[in-house]
Amino acid sequence: MKINPYLIFNGDCRAAFTFYEQALQGKLEAMMTFGETPAAEHVPKEHHNLIIHTCLRVDDEMIMASDTTPDRPVNGMSGCSISLNVNSIAEAERVFDALAADGRVDMPLEATFWAARFGMLVDRFGVSWMVNCQVDK
Missing domain, CATH: 3.30.720.110 (Signal recognition particle alu RNA binding heterodimer, srp9/1)
Known part of the structure; x- marks a missing residue:
């Protein structure tokens, strides 16, 4: 069993994971937008550029994340x-x-x-x- 952190961002997931790829010297294995999914027609066009899923591999560990949609904002990342x-x-x-x-x-x-x-x-x-x-x- 592996436990992988999964972070939720309010629209800056791409910037964060591009930064983490450099800072942690990892490798982005996936980064998909809402607009690139089969469900794109069900997502407002203004949300198509948001990240629905990304994962960064650092050695044999993985950290994953996505953006939330503006109608479901998260209140920061406190407590963890x-x-x-x-x-x-x-x-x-x-x-x-x-x-x-x-x-x-x-x-x-x-x-x-x-x-x-x-x-x-x-x-x-x-x-x-x-x-x-x-x-x-």
């Missing part, structure tokens, strides 16, 4: 964080800095009693992240 566990201090610093660009750092990336590095941030899209590095390989 995506935890990234990396194998080196250098990778922790790279990922943390990339995700923090134009976002908000809630806890700077630093040594803790349990980890070589740990930090928390909210990226420019409102997604909360925790970056954890327990050992430096």
